[in-house]
Amino acid sequence: MEITDRNQDDTVVVSVKGRMDAISAPEFEKDLDARIGQGETRFVIDLAELDYISSAGLRSILALAKKVKTGQGMLHLAALKAPVKEVFDISGFSSIIPIFDSVDAACR
Amino acid sequence: MPEIRLPARLEHLEPLMAFVSDCAEARGFSGKRVQEIQLATEEALVNIFNYAYPEDRVGDVRILCWNESDDTLVVEFRDSGIPFEFDNLGTPDVEASVAGREIGGLGIFLIRKMVDEVDYRREEGENILTFTLQARE
Numbered sequence: 104m105e106i107t108d109r110n111q112d113d114t115v116v117v118s119v120k121g122r123m124d125a126i127s128a129p130e131f132e133k134d135l136d137a138r139i140g141q142g143e144t145r146f147v148i149d150l151a152e153l154d155y156i157s158s159a160g161l162r163s164i165l166a167l168a169k170k171v172k173t174g175q176g177m178l179h180l181a182a183l184k185a186p187v188k189e190v191f192d193i194s195g196f197s198s199i200i201p202i203f204d205s206v207d208a209a210c211r
Numbered sequence: 212m213p214e215i216r217l218p219a220r221l222e223h224l225e226p227l228m229a230f231v232s233d234c235a236e237a238r239g240f241s242g243k244r245v246q247e248i249q250l251a252t253e254e255a256l257v258n259i260f261n262y263a264y265p266e267d268r269v270g271d272v273r274i275l276c277w278n279e280s281d282d283t284l285v286v287e288f289r290d291s292g293i294p295f296e297f298d299n300l301g302t303p304d305v306e307a308s309v310a311g312r313e314i315g316g317l318g319i320f321l322i323r324k325m326v327d328e329v330d331y332r333r334e335e336g337e338n339i340l341t342f343t344l345q346a347r348e
Contacts, residue, residue, distance in 0.1 A: 125257045126224055155246065158255045158317035168309045186246050193324050194317055195305030 106134050114145040114210050120152040122198070123160030132163045136170075146174025147209040150180035156190050166199055181209035212277050219259050219272040219290055227274060230254050230291055231286055233277035238284045248286075251325040254318040255288050255340055263338065276278025282345040289338060290300060295331060296337040 104127035109196045115138055116136040123131060135146070146167070164180075171178040183191065191197045203209035215224040215230040230250045235245045256272065264270045273289040275296035324331055328343035 124224070124253055125221060125260075155249070157257075158321055159253075160259065160319060165309070171246055172309055186243065190250065190321070193305075194321065195302070199309050 104130065106131060108134070108138065110121075111206075111210055114147055114211070115143045116147045116149055116206055117164055118149040118152065122155040123153060123163070123165055124155065124157045125159040128157075128159040128163040131160070132166060135163075135167050137139050138139050139170055139174070144171065146171060146177065147179045147181055148185060149209075150184065150208075153184060153187055156187050158194075161190065161194055163197070164200065170189045179203055179209040182208045212275055212336050214273060214275045216271050216273040218265055219256075219258050219270055219292070221257070221298070224253065224256055224260075224270075225271065227256055229234075230274055231276065234286065235284060235344070238278060238346065244344075244346075247325040248342075251322045251342060252286070252304065255342075259288065259290050259292065259320055259338075263290045266292065268292070279343075281325070284344045284346070286342040288341075289337050289339050291337050294333055297338070319342070 104122055107118045107120075109116050117135065117138075119131065121127070124131075128131075138146070146173060148164070168178050179201060180200055182205060188197070188202075191200075191202065203207075212233060214228070215227060217227060228249055232245055232249055235248045240248065259272050270291050275287045277285055277291070279285050297329070303320050322342075326342045327345045330341045330343070332339050332341075
């Protein structure tokens with residue numbers, strides 16, 4: 104899994120490429136915790152190139168959502184591929200974390 | 212009958228998952244279905260890695276797979292760890308908000324959604340978790 108961050112205005116856009124599973128999810132959490140430690144509160148996770156997510160990945164995203172909520176920030180997800188969207192839908196995560204078709208839409 | 216056996220540790224997740232994917236692909240499941248089976252496999256394995264052998268206990272996980280009838284694949288996960296409380300696992304509240312949502316509970320839930328039939332039994336000191344998968348599209 105590859106993670107790249109960039110700033111778009113006051114939002115951090117985090118692009119995750121590959122698979123978020125029990126092995127790689129901790130790396131994602133570590134990266135985002137570092138950004139939160141730097142004072143960032145607004146996040147868009149760009150999942151256009153994420154092929155797979157398991158409960159470990161969902162847990163990391165939920166943990167991020169809880170931290171962002173505490174800091175009164177924002178967490179949006181963008182560009183989910185069909186298999187990933189399916190997992191979000193089944194688990195009920197689609198209705199608690201805003202999902203957008205594009206990074207631009209998610210940043211607004 | 213194809214079988215793989217490795218120590219029940221996260222570092223072995225990938226070859227264990229690849230074994231099951233290979234079985235599903237050989238059985239003719241579609242790419243989408245293989246991915247769903249992969250997800251259920253990861254969830255089953257991570258549960259075993261986390262719970263089967265507590266403290267200093269070490270042990271293996273074994274996966275067997277075979278065909279039953281024309282369009283059914285059976286995948287069996289076996290470990291010799293402590294008894295698995297399969298029926299006592301709660302269901303995550305999929306309607307809860309971010310604040311109310313608990314971090315755990317998703318693994319078995321996702322398995323049940325991805326696999327046609329899931330069974331658990333304990334036999335001669337082994338936990339045996341069985342997936343029955345119909346080739347369906």
